[in-house]
Amino acid sequence: MTLASASPLKTPVEHPLLAVARELAPRISARSEEIESARRLPADLAHELARAGLFRMVVPETYGGFELHPALVIEAVETLARADGSTGWCVMIGALTAMCSAWLPEPSARTIFSNPEVITGGVAAPIGRAELVEGGYRVTGRWGWASGSQNCHWLTGGAVVTKNGAPVMREGMPEIRQLFFPMKDATLHDTWHASGLCGTGSGDMEVKDLFVPAEMSTSLVSERPRVDRSLYAFPAFGLLGVGLPAVALGIARRAIDELTALAPQKKIMPLGRFPVASRPAVQEAVAEAVATLRSARAFLLETVHTTFEAATRREVSLRHRAELRLAYTHATRSSARVVDRMYEVAGGAAVFRASPLQRCLRDVHVATQHAMVAQPTLELIGSVLLGVDANTAML
Incomplete structure (x- = not known):
């Protein structure tokens, strides 16, 4: 089921990853009740999706990803969600959080994404606070809707940058950054008792006074992507x-x-x-x-x-x-x-x-x-x- 990222077939019409999604769909559908009852994506299924490359859809080719046209991303996620909504949602969150690989400094991107089966997730909303310190930030926050976080290796949280407790302003607006940290450094709270998408495990994630090096952060608002490719434009x-x-x-x-x-x-x-x-x-x-x-x-x-x-x-x-x-x-x-x-x-x-x-x-x-x-x-x-x-x- 594993695919090499250097496929010669890369057009908005078709891609081998779509065939993989279609092949997985019946097995995913058969597990819908299990997924819903567990209130999270089973670890073995998450790992199978990762091995198949579905979390690398928008990772740059230079880091081993597929760098798919957005229309192909839609088709792949749609196929999985047709089989099971929670699975489609978790793949969507993990795969598209990985777009930050094109914004992070190259050494940081390689640290996170060199493992072809890595799963990233988190919450982009700037709910946290990132206090400027020497070499990086001290991050504190509790974010809701951290979908699929139980199966992630790395998480990211959006945060307002502060200095001496006051927001750092950039062009009249508080500076907002995405900060990446290993999942083991976060506390996951089992708060996901929802009416729908029950199997997404979208509980809260929390960090307290966690040091995050500056190079493990980026801003989708104020910074340009470091990988100059059409997908990231x-x-x-x-x-x-x-x-x-x-x-x-x-x-x-x-x-x-x-x-x-x-x-x-x-x-x-x-x-x-x-x-x-x-x-x-x-x-x-x-x-x-x-x-x-x-x-x-x-x-x-x-x-x-x-x-x-x-x-x-x-x-x-x-x-x-x-x-x-x-x-x-x-x-x-x-x-x-x-x-x-x-x-x-x-x-x-x-x-x-x-x-x-x-x-x-x-x-x-x-x-x-x-x-x-x-x-x-x-x-x-x-x-x-x-x-x-x-x-x-x-x-």
């Missing part, structure tokens, strides 16, 4: 978030699959003479769901390709960044509407734990709550499209 937060709509699309596709399998078998009550598939309302719901999902996916891929082409020319604009986030948010929210409709027309059969449809419902509505694709992003995007001043640093 793609908007930084756009690359970090590219897997979010992919997870939602995969979950929605699974919901359509499940309804399509159920409808010919389940009978319309009370007489039970005809299958649910014969109901015009169900037929209409499936048709609209497929159209909604494919439209959202097409908009997402069109926008990703357009932005990547601009990145190859080093001409990414604020408009590109806004439309990219719009495509992410639209795909995620459209996926939730699709799942809602499939759950609704499935009737009472969908409410039981044995039904993957109820898991799809819970999973997709946790995905919609992520800050990068939640409803408030539309306000920021709309301000850009209307030419209204707004803080766009995180777009």
Whole structure:
């Protein structure tokens, strides 16, 4: 299952890693109940995904990664999320956290990513505090939503840089950095008792007064990538978030699959003479769901390709960044509407734990709550499209 990163086939159309994801999908799907019950990704599955190279999707080739086109990342994550939402989410977090390899100083990047099976994770939100000291930072923080952290070797936490307790300002804004530290130096708190994406193990991670050398930190806001390749000219937060709509699309596709399998078998009550598939309302719901999902996916891929082409020319604009986030948010929210409709027309059969449809419902509505694709992003995007001043640093 292990792949060499130097594959001659590297186009936005296909890549061997996609075949690996498709091959793994049935086995992952068969373990969905186990994953959900454990409230974390099983260690053996995480290691198998790492050996397959799925956490190296956006690591630079020079560090042994695949440096995939973002459209291929979407397809790989979507395939895994269709099999199991929690698995798709954990791969998304680990694989895209690894994009920081292109921003870190080369020796640090090699320290972390020289192991081809390394898994990184953490939380980008600047919840922590990093006090400037000689040679680096003293970091303290407790971050929620540290998905997949139990299987990570390295973690990163976003932090506001302080000096003598006061924020360090850079161009009128507090300086924000991502600081990397070995997982063994963090405390993981088992706080993940959630309605959906139960198997992601997204509990809290915490460090207290931990020294982190300066060279083990970077900033996606104020620093440029150190690897000069088109992938890293793609908007930084756009690359970090590219897997979010992919997870939602995969979950929605699974919901359509499940309804399509159920409808010919389940009978319309009370007489039970005809299958649910014969109901015009169900037929209409499936048709609209497929159209909604494919439209959202097409908009997402069109926008990703357009932005990547601009990145190859080093001409990414604020408009590109806004439309990219719009495509992410639209795909995620459209996926939730699709799942809602499939759950609704499935009737009472969908409410039981044995039904993957109820898991799809819970999973997709946790995905919609992520800050990068939640409803408030539309306000920021709309301000850009209307030419209204707004803080766009995180777009």
